[in-house]
Amino acid sequence: MNSDKVKKGLVIVYTGEGKGKTSAALGGVLRAFGHGFKIKVFHFIKKDSGSGEQKVLRQLGIEVETLGKGFTWNSENIEDDIRLARNGWTKAANDILSGDYDLIVLDELNYVLDYAFLDSEMIIETLRKKPQNLHVIITGRGAPDNLVEFADLVTEMKMVKHPYHSMGLKAQKGVEY
Amino acid sequence: MNSDKVKKGLVIVYTGEGKGKTSAALGGVLRAFGHGFKIKVFHFIKKDSGSGEQKVLRQLGIEVETLGKGFTWNSENIEDDIRLARNGWTKAANDILSGDYDLIVLDELNYVLDYAFLDSEMIIETLRKKPQNLHVIITGRGAPDNLVEFADLVTEMKMVKHPYHSMGLKAQKGVEY
Numbered sequence: 001m002n003s004d005k006v007k008k009g010l011v012i013v014y015t016g017e018g019k020g021k022t023s024a025a026l027g028g029v030l031r032a033f034g035h036g037f038k039i040k041v042f043h044f045i046k047k048d049s050g051s052g053e054q055k056v057l058r059q060l061g062i063e064v065e066t067l068g069k070g071f072t073w074n075s076e077n078i079e080d081d082i083r084l085a086r087n088g089w090t091k092a093a094n095d096i097l098s099g100d101y102d103l104i105v106l107d108e109l110n111y112v113l114d115y116a117f118l119d120s121e122m123i124i125e126t127l128r129k130k131p132q133n134l135h136v137i138i139t140g141r142g143a144p145d146n147l148v149e150f151a152d153l154v155t156e157m158k159m160v161k162h163p164y165h166s167m168g169l170k171a172q173k174g175v176e177y
Numbered sequence: 178m179n180s181d182k183v184k185k186g187l188v189i190v191y192t193g194e195g196k197g198k199t200s201a202a203l204g205g206v207l208r209a210f211g212h213g214f215k216i217k218v219f220h221f222i223k224k225d226s227g228s229g230e231q232k233v234l235r236q237l238g239i240e241v242e243t244l245g246k247g248f249t250w251n252s253e254n255i256e257d258d259i260r261l262a263r264n265g266w267t268k269a270a271n272d273i274l275s276g277d278y279d280l281i282v283l284d285e286l287n288y289v290l291d292y293a294f295l296d297s298e299m300i301i302e303t304l305r306k307k308p309q310n311l312h313v314i315i316t317g318r319g320a321p322d323n324l325v326e327f328a329d330l331v332t333e334m335k336m337v338k339h340p341y342h343s344m345g346l347k348a349q350k351g352v353e354y
Contacts, residue, residue: 010340012196018332020191020201027203027230034229034236052211053204059211060233154338155195160331163187 009102009134010152011127015110015143018157025105025137026053032135033060037102042092044068044085044140045108065091068108085117093126096136103135110140113147120144186279186311187329188304192287192320195334202282202314203230209312210237214279219269221245221262221317222285242268245285262294270303273313280312287317290324297321 012028014021029039041057045068048054057064067088069081096104113120124146127136138147148154189205191198206216218234222245225231234241244265246258273281290297301323304313315324325331 013337014197015337016335019189019330020197020204020332020334023201023204023208024197024334025200025204026207027197027200027205030203030207030233031200031229034231034233052208054211056207056211056237148337151338152340153196155197156335156337157197157201158193158333158335160190160192160325160333161328163329 008132009130009136011130011150012135012137013110013143013147013151013154014137014139014157015141015148015154016156016158017141018159019162020157021139021141022053022107024155024157025107025139026057028135028137029057029062029103029105032103033062037135038100039063039103039105040065040095040101041105041107042067042088042095042109043107044088044112046070067091081115082117085112088112089118089123096126096130096134099131099134101134103137106136106138108140109138110143110147112140113144114140114142120147123147124150185309186307186313188327189312189314190287190320190324190328190331191314191316191334192318192325192331193333193335194318195336196339197334198316198318199230199284201332201334202284202316203234205312205314206234206239206280206282209280210239214312215277216240216280216282217242217272217278218282218284219244219265219272219286220284221265221289223247244268258292259294262289265289266295266300273303273307273311276308276311278311280314283313283315285317286315287320287324289317290321291317291319297324300324301327 014024029041032039040063043066046066047069048066054064068084092106095101112118113123127150130136191201206218209216217240220243223243224246225243231241245261269283272278289295304327307313
């Protein structure tokens with residue numbers, strides 16, 4: 001096994017209905033940060049919200065860019081959602097191709113692809129051209145088949161049990177956001 | 178909905194064969210840290226290794242305790258493994274019941290339970306007595322049925338695709354450890 005092969009950056013996809021997709025990406029960020037990786041996190045749906053994760057990522061000096069306006073998919077303004085997603089992708093694609101990063105997280109990108117706000121073939125075309133050592137982590141429900149096919153590592157987070165269902169609880173600060 | 182109910186600490190289990198269980202727990206830690214939670218992370222199998230995650234957790238001032246000696250389950254010394262697991266659990270149980278923490282991670286505990294190095298009923302008995310607002314995240318393959326039954330939130334990480342299988346790659350620094 002040669003070192004080029006060992007060092008190849010992976011395209012990792014976390015999908016499925018269960019909790020833990022964004023968390024797993026953030027855990028990957030924490031781990032990579034410990035190794036001195038240069039990291040950028042794009043949130044395709046979230047907006048700047050002072051969430052626990054955004055605070056601590058910035059505190060660590062990790063670049064975070066929020067591209068969305070929250071989970072507002074029954075929005076009356078689909079064109080605005082599409083425009084946001086496309087502008088977001090343009091920024092992400094620039095950073096993916098820049099060679100400036102070791103790890104880029106595309107949080108909730110699957111969601112946007114699933115809604116066809118972006119074309120998954122276009123995303124894959126960019127990923128094909130990414131620097132060899134760059135790792136990319138993509139999260140969100142509904143990862144399209146061609147992205148699953150293209151990725152190196154795919155985990156489906158399967159919901160076995162969720163407290164919103166079993167106990168009627170609201171989202172918990174520090175655990176959910 | 179009263180505030181006691183909203184603030185109830187959850188018992189979260191990440192299990193299954195897929196990648197992302199420990200990562201999801203670490204992501205939860207990062208998020209909780211951003212909200213100022215007091216956190217402790219126990220690794221039931223890992224030993225101190227200077228891994229990316231251990232480095233950065235300690236850098237953040239988060240308490241990390243490694244209780245294992247690595248993944249050495251075809252060990253010739255099962256009694257030593259059992260002793261380590263039991264000593265580890267004693268420490269973890271003390272911290273769970275102490276009231277000193279908002280989030281405790283029990284990384285790879287399922288693994289140890291699956292090998293019957295610890296009795297899952299005993300673990301559940303302790304979790305029943307935990308402070309109301311304490312969140313506990315338990316990771317590892319093979320979560321026992323009674324723990325799944327007891328937990329508030331359970332996600333199974335299902336392996337869809339893994340590069341060790343599809344490409345014959347070694348574990349990647351910064352992504353896997």
